[in-house]
Amino acid sequence: MSRPDLLERRAVVSGIGQSDVGRRLGRSDLDLTVDACLQAIADAGLQRDDIDGLATFPGAGVGTGGFAGPSSPEVQDALRLKLNWHDGGLEGPGQLRAVFAACLAVAAGLARHVLVYRTVTESTAQGEGGRQGIGGGGGGASSRGVPRFSGFLQWTIPYGAVSAVNWIAWIAQRRMHEFGLTREQLAQIALNGRRNAARNPKAIYRDPLTLQDYLDVRMISTPLCLYDCDAPCDGSTAVVVSHADYAPDTPRPALHVNAIGTAIRGRPSWDQFDDMTTFAARDAAASMWARTELRPSDVDVAELYDGFSILTMVWLEEMGLCPKGESGPFVEGGARIALDGAVPLNTSGGQLSAGRLHGFGMLHEACLQLRGDGGERQVPGSPEVAAVAAGGGPIAGCMLLTRGPAS
Amino acid sequence: MNAPGDAPAAFAPGPVLRLLPRLDDANRFFWTSGEDGRLRFLRCHGCAMYVHPPVPRCPYCLDGPLVPEPVSGRGVVHSYTVNHQQWIPGSAPYIIGLVTIAEQEDVRLTTNIVDCGPEDLYVGMPVAVTFERSEDVWLPLFRPVELPPR
Numbered sequence: 001m002s003r004p005d006l007l008e009r010r011a012v013v014s015g016i017g018q019s020d021v022g023r024r025l026g027r028s029d030l031d032l033t034v035d036a037c038l039q040a041i042a043d044a045g046l047q048r049d050d051i052d053g054l055a056t057f058p059g060a061g062v063g064t065g066g067f068a069g070p071s072s073p074e075v076q077d078a079l080r081l082k083l084n085w086h087d088g089g090l091e092g093p094g095q096l097r098a099v100f101a102a103c104l105a106v107a108a109g110l111a112r113h114v115l116v117y118r119t120v121t122e123s124t125a126q127g128e129g130g131r132q133g134i135g136g137g138g139g140g141a142s143s144r145g146v147p148r149f150s151g152f153l154q155w156t157i158p159y160g161a162v163s164a165v166n167w168i169a170w171i172a173q174r175r176m177h178e179f180g181l182t183r184e185q186l187a188q189i190a191l192n193g194r195r196n197a198a199r200n201p202k203a204i205y206r207d208p209l210t211l212q213d214y215l216d217v218r219m220i221s222t223p224l225c226l227y228d229c230d231a232p233c234d235g236s237t238a239v240v241v242s243h244a245d246y247a248p249d250t251p252r253p254a255l256h257v258n259a260i261g262t263a264i265r266g267r268p269s270w271d272q273f274d275d276m277t278t279f280a281a282r283d284a285a286a287s288m289w290a291r292t293e294l295r296p297s298d299v300d301v302a303e304l305y306d307g308f309s310i311l312t313m314v315w316l317e318e319m320g321l322c323p324k325g326e327s328g329p330f331v332e333g334g335a336r337i338a339l340d341g342a343v344p345l346n347t348s349g350g351q352l353s354a355g356r357l358h359g360f361g362m363l364h365e366a367c368l369q370l371r372g373d374g375g376e377r378q379v380p381g382s383p384e385v386a387a388v389a390a391g392g393g394p395i396a397g398c399m400l401l402t403r404g405p406a407s
Numbered sequence: 408m409n410a411p412g413d414a415p416a417a418f419a420p421g422p423v424l425r426l427l428p429r430l431d432d433a434n435r436f437f438w439t440s441g442e443d444g445r446l447r448f449l450r451c452h453g454c455a456m457y458v459h460p461p462v463p464r465c466p467y468c469l470d471g472p473l474v475p476e477p478v479s480g481r482g483v484v485h486s487y488t489v490n491h492q493q494w495i496p497g498s499a500p501y502i503i504g505l506v507t508i509a510e511q512e513d514v515r516l517t518t519n520i521v522d523c524g525p526e527d528l529y530v531g532m533p534v535a536v537t538f539e540r541s542e543d544v545w546l547p548l549f550r551p552v553e554l555p556p557r
Contacts, residue, residue, distance in 0.1 A: 148429035155460060156517045158546050160422030161503045162494045169488035170505050177486070177530035221503075222489040222525070271505055271517045272459075276486055 006291055008399075009406055011103035012254035014113070014242035015044025016367045021202045021235035021355050023123045029236070030070045033119045034078055036236035044240040045251040046113055051240070052084040053111030055098040057118050057359075059088030066125025069118065069236065085111040093262040093284060094305075094391030095359030096399060100260045102241035112243050118360035119236035126232055155271065165229060165308060167270040168392060169221040172310040174276045176223065178325065181313070183223055185328035187214040189309035189345075190227040190352050192337050197349025199339075199377035204231045204355040228309040233355030237364045244405070255370050258385070258400040261288025268394045277325075280396035281311075281318040281389065288398050289320065293406075296320030300383030301369045302343050303362035306350040311392040316343070319387055319398065344369075344379040359390030363399075370403045418489075419499040420548065421519040425541045426495075433461045436475040441538030441545025448514060450476040457511045480536035481509040482516070482549060489525045500525075506534055506549050522550040 003009060017039025019032040041048060060071035070078075072088040085105045093100060095118060102114035149157045161167065175181040190209065197203035209227065217226045247254035263283035266273040273279050289296075296319060304315035313327040321343050322330035331337050337345035348354045348365040355361065366386035368374050382403075389398035428438050440447040449458040453471020457478070465471050487504040504520040520528060521537065534549035 146424075146426065148427050150429045150431070154428035154434065157426045158421075158428060158541075158544070159503055159517055159519050160490055160495065160498065160501055161517050162422075162426075163492070165492070166488055166490055166503050169503075170486035173488060174486040174530060219489070219491040221492060224488075267513075271515050272513065274513065276505075 003406070006259065007107035008100070008103045008257045008260045010107035010244050011241050011257045012244050012247045013239050013257070013367055013401065014246055014250045014254045015040045015042070015046065015240035015252070016364055017041070017043055017238045018202075018364055019236040021204070021233055021357065023204060023233060024127070025121075025234040026124055027234065029066070029119045029121045030074055030078055032121070032234065032236040033070050033075055033117055033238070036119070036238035037075065037079060037115055037117055040115065040238040040240050043252060044113070044242065045249065046240065048079060048081070050113050051079075051081055051115045053086065053102060053105055053114030054081060054083055055087040055102045055105075055114055055116045057088070057095045057098040058090035062090050064125070066120060066122035066232075066234070069120060075117065081115075083111070085114065093264070093397030094395045096363065096388070096390045096397040099239065099241060099363065099399070100262060100397060103257050103260065106241055106243045112246070114241045115238060116241055117236060117238040118358055120232075120356060120358055121234045122232035122356065123234045152269070163221070164392070165221045165224055168308045168310060169224045171276055171279070171314065171393075172223050175310065175313070178277055179328060181328045183215065184211065185332055186223070186228065186309050186313065187211055188331040188334050188337070189306060189312045190214055192331070192334050193306065193346050193350040193353040195334075196339065196347050196377055197353035199375070200348050200354055203349040203353055204233050205349075205353045224308060224310065227352065230307050230351035230356040231353065233357070235355060235357050237357050237360035239360075239363060239367070247405070253371050253403060255367050256402045256405050258294060258402045258406055259288045259292035261285055261398040263287035264394060264396065266394070270393050273394055278314060278318055279393045280391070281314050284391075284396040284398050285315075285318040285320070285389070288400065292400060294385060294400060298385045299343065299387045300381070300385050301347060301366065301379050302345050302387045303347070303366045303389070304345065304387070305359060305362060305390045305392060306346055306352050307356065307392055309352060312346065312350070314392070315389045315398075316345075319389060321387070339377060339379055344383075347374060347377050347379060362388050362390060366401055370401060417499050418524060419501045420521040420539070421501050422495045423498040424495050425546065427541060427544050430543065437461065438544045440475070441540070441547060444538065445477040446480045446536045446547055447475040447477050448508070449473040457508070457514050459514045478508055478510050481552065482506040482534050482536070483509070484520065484528065484530055484532040484534055485515060486530055487520060487528055502528060504534070504549060516547060519548050520550070521548050527551070
């Protein structure tokens, strides 16, 4: 069915690239970004001068150390790009917002080949100091010289709810109450990731992980333990989003954007959103499925954001890959989500084991799988449709990628 | 930080250091409301809805004036977590609750649940407000209103 109204279908992922990924690589964010970008440009069969668009999430100056990566002006200058369109920013439908913006830019004719990157150096930035909460000053100071907080953080920080893990733990606890979710079920997301990571030479954690290891490890914020939290890393991922009419000319198969999901219909807030068991994944997924003739049963491989394990459970349900409230029983034993299962899930190891590449790792892996370049972790049967989702809580975006154009 | 099997750690009412909100004309009524022991929210005099966090105009009817009004201070635990990670060094584990106020389902507060151990806490637990003063701020905390079912 031809759907000229779906502008994202005029876009393809023509090339992909990824820098070294690791713990404390000690390299600058710009250094890693240039590696990823040059790989993606070459992979697309393009030259630097062919790139006329640039986009990133979130852009510089956001979050704690190593979170943001280099700004788009820095990358433009480092590669001496001549741009017809450029974009960077935090607000929008999750980490993939930069990819969605690039799709619409090529569809609108504002650019032909858009380089899109996401870079993290959180491992190097955190050093030996451990993970940080979401800090940042709110301006003003108390009589003791301790900073005070405005905006959303004023409602959470006084209570020691200083990290996304605290807010996301509420999701898991609420799901235990509403759906009877168990820790043993939640563990399957971590265990599945670790099994797949053993087949990914770039993964951060590749040693076997058992259910007992999971149950024994320390709590971070109940019911979430250490293995429910993703692994900060250093690394950069880049893709080239091109106009679909370039697809016949790519050296490697171009991957077609079938539909993007961008909606948020509840209150955009970690503590006021109406349905704590779904958050905005509900709306993003619904808006995506409304833009395609594909069905959840067509999905051959699913790369669903696992910044925290519970978020993958939410996405599994909201993407329609299992019934509402039943992601716990669905993942039990791990067979259904294994590489040879009904819904091969987070095939690189996900962020829990392969590293917190912040959504772009999911996109990169989906492209590898659709091209048949998954190596030891390739999903059998030549997958044709991949579901990619990124974000958690009020931050959510998702997309469907296909090996061929929509028929 | 305790692994399962270790002796239970002492629980605290909150983090060892209370980082505080910066008071301004929009939020001062809320953060100082506990001075007389009552919890207040903005309420629309047009459509009678409670509004939180504070905004300049009623987001429901987009019309009526918003005025701080006391509420019962009763609520229900919508969800909770026991934080173990020492974001603020020296903190014992503490409970971060999300409480829905009795008056309106879509008004929630992030808070600490006090006078209650994690073993007695449950989603749906009825709670009541209590205040902890820190400098010029009265932080609304919540405690159980009845003994939990055994």
